Amino acid sequence: MARTRDLLAPMLGLGLGLVLALSLPEAQAVECGSLGPAARLTFAPAARDRWLAPRVRAPGPLDHLYSTVRRFLSAVQLNPFPAELVRALLNEPSSVKVDEVVRYEAGYVVCAVIAGLYLLLVPAAGLCFCCCRGCRRCGGRVKTEPKEMACERGTLMTFLLLTTLVLLIGVVCAFVTNQHVHEQMGPSAEAVPETLLSLRGLVSDVPQELQAVAQQFSLPQKLVLKDLDGVATIIGSMIHTQLRSTIYEMLASLLSLGQALQVSVDHLRVLNTTLVELREGQQDLDQDLRVHRERLHDLLQEHSCQGCSETLNRAQGLELGADFGQVPHVDDVLHRLKGVPEANFSSMVQEENSTFNALPVLAPLQMADTVKELKKAVAQQPRGLKTLAETFPNWEAASRWSYVLEKVENSSRPYLKEAQRYEKYRWIMGCVLCSVVLLVVVCNLVGLNLGIWGLSAQEDPSHLQAKGRTGARILMVGVGISFLFAAPLILLVFCTFLVGGNLQTLVCRSWENGELYEFVDTPGNLPSSMNLSHLLGLKKNISILLAYQQCRKGAPLWRVLQLNDSYDLETNLDMSQYMVKLEQELQNLKVNMESLDLLSPAGHRDLKALQSSGLGDIRYPGFFIQIQKPVVNTSVEKLAYELEGLAHSQSNSVLGEQLQEEAQGLTNLYQEKVLPQQNLVAKLNISVRALALSAPNLQVAFEDGRLETSGVLDRVTHLKGELPAWATHILRNESECFLNREMVYFSQYVNWVREEVTQRIATCQPLSGALDNGRVILCDMIADPWNAFWFCLAWCTFFLVPSIIFAIKTSKYFHPIWKRLSSSSSEETQLFHIPRVTSLKL
Known part of the structure; x- marks a missing residue:
């Protein structure tokens, strides 16, 4: 059984591995962890320090005394x-x-x-x-x-x-x-x-402070321009990183597939050879058992045989237990898998790895022109920030x-x-x-x-x-x-x-x-x-x-004093047009994935042969039914040992010699035919169990839960056809992540401006404070x-x-x-x- 688990290990992991390989690109496309978190910007305060810190009396041992005095005054x-x-x-x-x-x-x-x-x-x-x-x-x-x-x-x-x-x-x-x-x-x-x-x-010097706030837009602007200098290499590496787990998992699954196919075919061949030997051996064994059963029947029924009734019952069980003529034939399945696997999956995977690993070098070359346009868009300043101080009401x-x-x-x-x-x-x-x-x-x-x-x-x-x-x-x-x-x-x-x-x-x-x-x-x-x-x-x-x-x-002071209609801060902080322009430029990023081939023609033929082989349709329970039965219904060893003891206890010497001869004949029969049959049954059990476990996993892995519309070859072909689209989709998502990451700097600036204007420059918190x-x-x-x-x-x-x-x-x-x-x-x-x-x- 240990050997069976070792052989089935790649098969059991094959299905899950390929399913993950097929679904992983979409799962990772929305993740942005590879870009790293945006840095925290530190802006110079533009407003004067007018925020009144709240005064609070520190708790002390006299608080109970104060409460008592207040209750006394409330009573007075x-x-x-x-x-x-x-x-x-x-x-x-x-x-x-x-x-x-x-x-x-x-x-x-x-x-x-x-x-x-x-x-x-x-x-x-x-x-x-x-x-x-x-x-x-x-x-x-x-x-x-x-x-x-x-x-x-x-x-x-x-x-x-x-x-x-x-x-x-x-x-x-x-x-x-x-x-x-x-x-x-x-x-x-x-x-x-x-x-x-x-x-x-x-409210002193509010316009000047707003102007100072608008000028600090250069801080996130310079940081984004600096990030754009290496954006080609970063995004190329991001695309490779995002697809790496998918491609590596898929190629590893294909490599495991080749090993699983080879193991399955080997077990199928062993199963077929063992069945032939078992059937031939059972014919000879059945004849020998019939002869010994008839002889023992005659000897043990004689009147002079002492204590032979129980042995007679066991002797009547000298007949075949398992009938391997009733098990399903696997010749057709073996014939369909003839020559499989034809492809060298190890060489194929190594070649595809080399092709895929060249992607981080090729992708930045294709995005160089777009990066230049992005820099031009970032260098501009949003229109609302230019008029932040000009539109503030007098x-x-x-x-x-x-x-x-x-x-x-x-x-x-x-x-x-x-x-x-x-x-x-x-x-x-x-x-x-x-x-x-x-x-x-x-x-x-x-x-x-x-x-x-x-x-x-x-x-x-x-x-x-x-x-x-x-x-x-x-x-x-x-x-x-x-x-x-x-x-x-x-x-x-x-x-x-x-x-x-x-x-x-x-x-x-x-x-x-x-x-x-x-x-x-x-x-x-x-x-x-x-x-x-x-x-x-x-x-x-x-x-x-x-x-x-x-x-x-x-709340801002102008809102408290009912001046909201004369100044709308959010309109001046609106950066939607600025972000739309950057997003349009990022849409021009492209990457070519057509040169990446995932499966060779020989691999296609192997998958097609596996698809039509019927390996998963073999009725393995029929094998288990016969394997669980004994080769002979009665233990030949025990019966021979019992006959030897019975021969020594007979008063009729002639009968005793005949029983002794039968015991020796059964011992020879066990050594020459029954024991080899048992070894073949054990060998057959290993192959049948291995195939019974591997075939459903292979079927689930490549037929996606027994969906008849998508077979093995269709899914692999679909993966090869969709891989460029997936790469482009990941590129778009990573570009969006890059845009969001860079927009975090502008969002920090906007949030800082909003906080600076509403809570420091033009807030009435000092009044309530x-x-x-x-x-x-x-x-x-x-x-x-x-x-x-x-x-x-x-x-x-x-x-x-x-x-x-x-x-x-x-x-x-x-x-x-x-x-x-x-x-x-x-x-x-x-x-x-x-x-x-x-x-x-x-």
Whole structure:
């Protein structure tokens, strides 16, 4: 079987190989990978750098704090954007009613009331505490048992420590947010004039920049002209490369065909010779088997034969199993393939290879004149690019636009400087008050530590009893500082809260959800002096929201300002006529493939003989039926061995000798005739299986799935006739690929021009970028840390109240306590039977 697979290997690959050879030209004709990718062109920027980079606040650990403050402000200010109130304030400020403002600011009014109560009660409580301390009436005696006193003391110290930790966290956050506000104020203020300056130069020198854009068409033009210098050799090599796999696969398939034909004919001859020998041998074998069967029948049926019944049954099977007279004859097929293969396929393939390999040298010679015409076409410039700058409309509002922006820029600088100056004052005040809160925290922590140290020393009054007293005094210092600075703290908190809260709820929230743009777009909301269309000198009113949305998408400025009818950029960038001219020149490329012959006349005759041979029509299953049968139905070897044993077991010596003779005769028959027949059957099996596998593959390979209209010779003839057309088709496709590849350079230029004009030279992205950056600067970088600062400072301010209470309550436990037994018979001691514990006055 291994030898069969080796012989059939070229046959099995033959069909697929030739089918690929016939179909491969069309598959590869549309591929352009052999040309290589087009280079990436780098153009010099023609526009000034006016693209505003978006400002984004980097994520940080304070984002959750900012979100919390925003939710708090949303709860404080539940009213929507006051469009009517703002319109009245902008157009007729005197008509604004105080009750409307108070109604809108109801949440802030409630907060103002809370701040006012804090401002009144905390200093008042501090004054009362000072008076109480002056009269030495604060503190009192501890009247509980020592165990209960320890429990109360531990509870108060725990609450004081927790309150101090909350204050510490709040003051740290207040320090950080205060610093963030201060750090962001300077860059944010500097970004305002830079943004206005970028907007002012938005339409400056646009025609000159368009002219510079048009001049850079020479960059792809020079590159294409350089590629055309070697286009003849490149396209010739491309044609050879595209056809190479097809021709080589086809010639390899033809070479495999010759080998397959030779192998098939050899197997067919072996099959025919083996059949003749088998038929002749079966005639002699059949006679010998008949003689032995009759003799054994007579001997094994004698009454004196002992144990012969089973052997008799086997002896009756001494007859031929396979009948090779019933298998199909192959003489006609062998006769039709007489002398095949006549052609020397190896020499033929080598000659065709030499002819085909000369194609890359001949093709460039035939395309030299066409390449010259192509260079002339490429050297010209498209008409639209010549008028790119000339047809750009004169923008009458450009000077007014620049004037307005310059005026805004100049007027904003003093305000920005003042804002930075006041921010510096606010930062100093914030740092001072945060330091005060931090001082209270330090007093609480130091007082707690010294107090606990002093308590631990009460077990041994001989040393360190003054520590507890010092800790109590330090706690009182923190209490005094808290009372002293409560008013400045709440005032700073409320002022920053009022400014930052309204900035967030009135401006930032409406700016982010688009209500501010809708307010500006609504006619009558803004004074006539603030009308943007009038300032720009436009004939039609534009929607700020729509303009903003278009600008964010990168729309050109003239489209946003409704100037599309006066300038059509795509018409100037249309290069269809330029490309059509180049394509027409490429159509003149030609290549001659008539000299390439694929199959010799002898090969034609071999294919014709194979077509009419009927090799695939042989009924191979008939062979397999007989091959699978045994030569003799009964195993002659086993029967002879059984007869020898049976002869030795007979009591009748004469019968035993006769059985011994029959056993010897069967052994000789097996050696002389049965075994040679089995070897011939095995030889026949190899040839039949090889032909049964090769014949259908050959038929599929050359008859294309048993299509009767296209035989072997027709397909080869068709291939030879269509090969020049295929080569021309590949040439056209490769020329188109070359054109597309070169047009990529022009497409890169067009795309660059479109991007340069619409996104840089004449884009309103700086407008939307300025609005977005303004919102980010005002809301994300200033308002958020500003609001987080007062939130944290308010946090600390209100937590000073429990800090004061717990500090006062805790401090009296840090004084040294003297215990004495009372000998009086007062009602107090006699009722509960406990000693009176007297502590020092606070």
